[in-house]
Amino acid sequence: MAIPRIVRISVASATVFGLIMPIGYAPPAAAVACSSPEANADPPAGMPAIPSPGPAAPPTGRRPRGTNDSAPLPKLGPLITSLFKAIPAPRSAQLQAAVTPAPTPPLGASPVPPNADRIAPEGAATPPPPAGIAGAPTSLVDFVTGPTSPNRTLERFGISGTDLGIPWDNGDPANPQVLMAFGDTFGYCKVHGQQWRYNTLFRSQDHDLAHGIHVADGVPNNPYSGSPVWAPGLSKQVVPSIHKAAHETGVIPTAAVSIGRTQYMSFMSIKNWGRDGDWSTNYSGIARSNDNGQSWGIFPGSVRVAAADTVPGGRFVPGNQNFQMSAFMKGKDGYMYSFGTPSGRSGAAFLSRVSPNALPDLTKYQYWNGDGKGWVPADPGAATPIFPGPVGEMSGQYNDYLKQYLVLYTNGGNNDVIARTAPSPEGPWSPEQPLVSSFQMPGGIYAPMIHPWSTGKDLYFNLSLWSAYDVMLMHTVLP
DSSP states (O other), rough: OOOOOOOOOOOTTTTEETTEEEOOOOOOSSSOOOOTHHHHHGTTTTTOOOOOOOOOOOSSSSOOOGOOTTOOOOOOOOHHHHHHEEEOOOOOGGGOOOOOOOOOOTTOOOOOOOTTTOOOOTOOOOOOOSOOOOOOOOOEEESSSSSSSTOOOOHHHHOOOOOOOOEEEOOOOOSSSEEEEOOBBBBOEEEEGGGSOOOOEEEEEEOOOOOHHHHHHOOOOOOSSOOOETTEEEOOOOOOOOOOOSOOOOOEEEEEEEETTTEEEEEEEEEOOOOOEEEEEEEEEEESSSSSSSSSSSSSGGGESSSSTSTOOOOOOOTTTGSSEEEEOTTTOOOOOOOEOOSSSSSSSEEEEEEGGTTGGGGGGEETTTTTTEEEEEEEGGGOSSSSSOOSSSSEEEETTTTTTEEEEEEETTTEEEEEEEESSSSOOOOOEOOOOOOTTTTTTEEEOOOTTTTEEEEEEEEETTTTTTEEEEEEEOO
16 A cells, blocks of 8 residues: 655645544543642733633543552652652662673665574573663653743743653754654643643754753744744644544654654554553554644554444454554664554553554554564564563663663553663563662653663653653663
C-alpha cells in the first residue's frame, strides 16, 4: 500500500490525500493539576478561551489514579530541588558487568539474519549483562514545566501541569531543535474546564543540558518558536481527536521521531482510566507534521485497534493490542525500530521494525519472534516479548558511549527508573538495571524519556513527577 502523499497541512482541512486532519477539541479530562496557588489565580486579562465544540462536564478535581502506581502521593515541597540534587542511585552487585562493545554495521547495511547470533541455543547459559550501569549517579538538573519552573510555563504558555515531555531531534540542519510532546495539560484552574488540553508541544535549542532545558516564547504561526500557540501565552493542542472511538478521554503521545525534516508522533487514544497503572485504549496511531510540529495529521492506515469493540467498524488484528504504546529507536542497520507495550504499566515489551520511509504503513512492518521464527512480516500476533513486564512508558536509543542499545522505563509495581542494554534491538537484553528508586525520589516518578542530544557519559532524560504533575530534566553519569 502506498503511503499517502501530503500536499499541504491545514487544521481547516478534514482530509488531505488520506491524511486525517482532526478538527474540534476534547472536553475537559477527569483529571486536574491544581495544587499550586499560581494555577488557581485568575488568568491574564485578554487570554483567549480554549476552543471547545460545546458544553462539557467539569473535571472531577483529581488526577486519575492510573497515572501513577503510588497514589496518593505527597505534594511537592519548597525544598524539593535541593533534596533531589545528587540522588544516590540503587546498586546491584550482580549487575556490575563490564561493557561489551557491539559490532556496528554501517547505516543501510543488510540486517543480520534473524536467527544468527540472536537466539541462544537451547540449554545454553544466559549471557551476562553487556553493560553495568546500575548505580550510576543520577541527579535532578531542573524542572522543565510548572508555574515556578525556570520556564514559568503557566505565565508563558498557560500550562500549570503536564507530563511526559517526549523529546526528539527535529532533523533540520538549518534550524536544529529538540521538540517535546506532552500529555494531558492544565492551565489556569479557576476557569471553566481548567484550560485542559489533550497534549501540547515545546521546542528548544539548548545543547548545554547541564543548565536545564529552556524554551523560547511561543509566537503564533511561527513553526520555530518555543511552542505552537493559539495566541501569545497559550500553547495549543496539537493532536486533537479524530472522533473514531465511541468513548475517548484522551489522545496522548507515546513516542516521536523525525525522518529528514518530517516529524512523526505515535499516540494512544484513551478509552478509560483505571487505577494503579492501569488504563485501556481504543487504538494507537501515527500523526505526521511537515511544519516542525505546528500542525499534525493522522494516517488512517496507521491505526491499531486495541480490541474488537473499541472503534465502531474498526478491524481488530490480533497482536495490535501489544503495540498501543510505543518507543521509536533508529537502528544502526537503517531500520526504524518501534517497541510496543499494551496499555497501562503491567505488560511486556514487544518489538517491530520498518523501513523509515514506510513508517505509517502497517503492512510494511516486521515483528520479532524469539521462538525461532525471527522477523515475521505483517503479523503483529507473531511478536513475542523481548523482555517481560511490568514495563511502563519507555524510550530508547543507540548509545555511542556504551556501544549498546539502551532503553529506559519504569517497572510498574515498584515504579523505579530502569535501564536495559543490548547489542542489538532484538537482544539479548540485560537484566533490569535500576537508575532511580521511587523510595529515593518520593512523589511518584514515571516516563523516563531520553534526550536525543545526550553525549558521552552524560545521559539526560525527562522524568515526570506525579505529585507536582510536571516534568523534570534528569542527568545520569554513565560509568
